[in-house]
Amino acid sequence: MTARSLPFRDINVHASITHYAFTSPSSPSASTLVVDRPSGDLRLSDGALLGGKRVSSIAGILGMIKLRLDKYIIVITKAQPMGRLKGHMIYKVIATEFLPLRERPLHDPDEDTYLALLKTFIKSGPMYFSYSFDITNTFQRQSQLDPSQPLWKRADDRFFWNRFIQSDLINFRTSGTRHQHGQQPGVDPYILPVMFGMLEIIPTSIKGTPITISLITRRSRHRAGTRYFSRGIDEQGHVSNFNETEQIIVLNDNTSGLGGFAGGGGMQNGKVGGTGGKETQISSYVQTRGSIPVLWAEVNTLHYTPKLQIRGVESAASAARAHFDEQIRLYGDNFLVNLVNQKGREQRAKEAYEQMVKLLVTSPRETSQQDNITDEKFRIIEPGGRQEMDRLHYIYFDFHNETKGLKWHRTQLLLDQLNDALERQQYFRGVDMPASFEGQLEVRNHQTSVVRTNCMDCLDRTNVVQSMLARWVLNRQLTDLGILAHGETFGSDAGFELLFRKLWADNADVVSKSYSGTGALKTDFTRTGLRTKAGAMQDLRNSITRYVKNNFLDGPRQDSFDLFLGTYLPSTSPHMVFADRRPLLIQSIPYILSFSFFFVLVGIFTRRLPDGAVLPLRMFILFWFVVGCWCLSFIYSNGMLYVNWPKLNPRPWATEGYHETIKNVQKDKVIGPLVARHERGLSTARYTNAEEGKKRIE
Structure with missing residues (x-):
């Protein structure tokens, strides 16, 4: 070039x-x-x-x-x-x-x-x-x-x-x-291409051997958005929160220091500064993560746990096929590691994913492995035919159940299950071609498959498992490069071990912040190898922050994604698109709640005159306390009216839920007659297909 x-x-x-x-x-x-x-x-x-x-x-x-x-x-x-x-x-x-x-x-x-x-x-x-x-x-x-x-x-x-x-x-x-x-x-x-995600490059050494380790996570621009406003798959086969993570090791590279603009061709081929006659070698390992590829959503209602909606598996089969066609074309065989819970609210998502895999693969063989501690450790769906979709290999691991009680060492069970697949899939390895001006690599080895990991958000559990797989492969790469002896792990080098843990914890925080608004959970385990009380408290703070942001702040954040990525075109929009069109009384209830709280505090802390009557003050406090409790109950019961929804491309299920909630409010004995009977809120015609803008970018 x-x-x-x-x-x-x-x-x-x-x-x-x-x-x-x-x-x-x-x-x-x-x-x-x-x-x-x-x-x-x-x-x-x-x-x-x-x-x-x-x-x-x-x-x-x-x-x-x-x-x-x-x-x-x-x-x-x-x-x-x-x-x-x-x-x-x-x-x-x-x-x-x-x-x-x-x-x-x-x-x-x-x-x-x-x-x-x-x-x-x-x-x-x-x-x-x-x-x-x-x-x-x-x-x-x-x-x-x-x-x-x-x-x-x-x-x-x-x-x-x-x-x-x-x-x-x-x-x-x-x-x-x-x-x-x-x-x-x-x-x-x-024309300058820009990537969104996480990138760290760290010159270091292990066992006295200088290397450069880098971690790059690339976030897909398709179906990008925030945690509860972007879930599942769209008609084109794009899944939410899809990220490709590449862990890179560069050996014999003396050009990794910080500096100004890179120089000419000599600086671009990795040989400036000299490497003592040794080849510059590149080893990289790639993993992916992405939302469960079915049509599903989690609907914010101000409850801590949103309502889970799964809108059919068969209707999403063509989209899932398009998704996995692309994944197989790009990465080869896909090992689908599913980490959602097998009980409770996540069970439906797990079952939908398994049904989708059974629809796609030919004559699937399904097995499960059990032990005396849990009812089910793994569920494995392997293909039985020779179609292209038979390159999908589904593996279920009940992460929360297996690691409960801080038994994080039990994640090794999943690694044992994937051991043969990791051995076969290899990793990429290349060396500099001596006469290449463009810095091309002579390929010595290819990665032939990929592990695609998911949980509900593809954040916390996913990152723990991905860092565990990256550790296994890195030990193998360093052994193949002759840096580690057979049977030895880089954990024996305390400095490098700390660096590796920090790298993956940083990755967890960056990916999580861009999707959920906070750093990741469980990063104390990623950073230290231990689950600590301090880490649990940090997780609690992050969980509370996520609740606030996902319900009250993520609407504008989703709008910014849609605006920047072109899934919404302002030039075609009506005027005052950001106006709040809810009935005025509905808008006023949070303010009444605030006033009630204020008046109750005023009544409690105001000094009463010696000859002042007690009953009127108590009645005043009681009145505003009752009003405040009613307001709080109303907001919590009709939470869909108070979630900060995206205004540019509102989701269809948000529109449906809004109309249903408004109808219920109109039946309320207290304020129903006062709420305007005409619809001032979301326009059904405008929001019939919230994903229409996705097609405009193509």
Whole structure:
């Protein structure tokens, strides 16, 4: 790949009344990208643009997005170096700026809300990029791609997080405009793929051998969202909270320190600084996680435990087939490890998953293994035919039941069950090709299958199991590399053991925060290998925080996902989309509750005059106490009216639940007659299919 097709490392922005111009001072012969104002038309210019005043230097163009009134160019103004991976510097997006195409003299409430959602989302979302390395693809997939292609063309579409807001540049690149026809390869250096997820690169050593260990978790942009507003599978076969995690070991790489922008080709092939004549070797291991691939949801009602809805297994069979077709094509055989509970509310989700697997595989053979401690330890569904779906291997492990009483060592039972599969699936291994300018790898070994792990949220239990599998494979990799002796584990190196645990605990927290709003549970076990009382208290705090955020704060957060990823288009939306259209009395009850609480406190703590009557004060306190209790009971009983739902793409089950709850409220003896009979809330016609926007991005 030529340096000309790599994204520019330095871009200057020039602004005038008529246009924005983007140039690279380090590439003076490259074309200037011009965005005309206020139309937003793109063009390339080979000459200097007069009248443009230099505004600033930026790290890259994140993309362009059209809101209700205007289009904005989102530029990366600050990026933090995270370290080098095989010589390539990786950066984290720290700060961005929105460049409007119009000068807006008046503020529009909806437009301001859209901007606030986007800015908050970008600021809180961990996004990473590289100018010379494709972080959206695993090393194994990179080895199969054409390195002469521009970076954005090689990016994995699932993890090309800013794909939607880059669509203007990509469309201009592929087909041009009315002013400049045909393909425009000069745009390639301005298109910068960004990944959303977790990335850590740590130079370290084990047993005296210098290595670089890295962990990358890539979150899919399809069906992305928050914990209770994004569950299960959609019609296209995309599941919620799908993440691909790659654990990487680099041996004989002396280019892993922090620094400025990576240099030229010599720095990009992993040999700068010298490795003493030893080959630079890469070993990586990939796992996936994703929501149970059936149509299901958990409906917020302000109760701590939401209502579980499973809307049929057969109706989701085609979507699940599409999902696993893609998984098998990308990863080979899939070992489906299901960790949900076999009793209680999660039992229905477990049974639905098993029914789906039985529908997909040909003549499945089902077995179970038991011991004298539990009724059932494993449930295994293996294929019996030779169809493509027979590359699915379902394994059930009752995580909570097996580890109850802090018996975390019993997770080893699952590892024993997967031992043969892990032996067969191998891992990726490659070494630098000496004469390759692009830093290509000579492949020595491929990973032939993947373990796809899930629990209800694909967060806490999932991460514990994934870290356990990663530990097993890492011991094997280090043994194969000759760093560890046969039968030895890296646990004997206390420093490296601590680093490994921290790495996976950090991964748990990042994945959990982006989905549930808090750090993960059970990370004390991941960090220390022990379940502690302090860890249990931290889990309690996180659980309470999750309850508050999932019920009262996640609606706008889901809206920000839908806005950034293009599953909702503001330009087609009605005015005042964020307005609260619930009946006024329904809106007022939380305020009445607050006033009641305040008046009760005033009555209790107000000093009574010596000759003052006691009864009126007691009646005052009792009245407001009764009013407050009624308000609290009403809110809790009709919780769907007080959950902060997404407003841009509300979910169908939220619409149904809202209408049902309103009808029940109208029958209430106290306030029923006072509630407006006409529907002021959710529009059935508008919300008939909440997933319609998913198709717009394709």
